[in-house]
Amino acid sequence: MTTDTIEYCGSLAARLAGMPTAAQEPSRSLAAEGLRLCGNGHVRVGIAKLRRAVRAAQASTSDR
Numbered sequence: 934m935t936t937d938t939i940e941y942c943g944s945l946a947a948r949l950a951g952m953p954t955a956a957q958e959p960s961r962s963l964a965a966e967g968l969r970l971c972g973n974g975h976v977r978v979g980i981a982k983l984r985r986a987v988r989a990a991q992a993s994t995s996d997r
Contacts, residue, residue, distance in 0.1 A: 937980060942971035945983035954993035960986045 949955045949964055967982030 937977050939971055939976055942968065942976060942979050942983060945980065945987060949983065949987050949990060952987070952990040952994065954990045955986070957990075957993055960990040960993065963989060 946964065946968055949960065952960075954960060955964065963982050963986035967979045967986060970976075970979030970982060972979075
């Protein structure tokens with residue numbers, strides 16, 4: 934189920950912040966772009982960017 938709300942943007946950002954590889958590229962730039970989009974009212978696109986950031990951080994963790 935997808936929730937296209939600003940609260941979900943915050944939830945994804947918080948989830949990402951707890952990941953050890955969140956500060957590495959491409960997660961960092963994807964997250965920054967996602968948060969910017971959410972803040973400017975483009976919630977659906979922002980959520981997509983934040984999800985990509987989470988997936989990238991997860992992939993970086995499994996590559997270790």
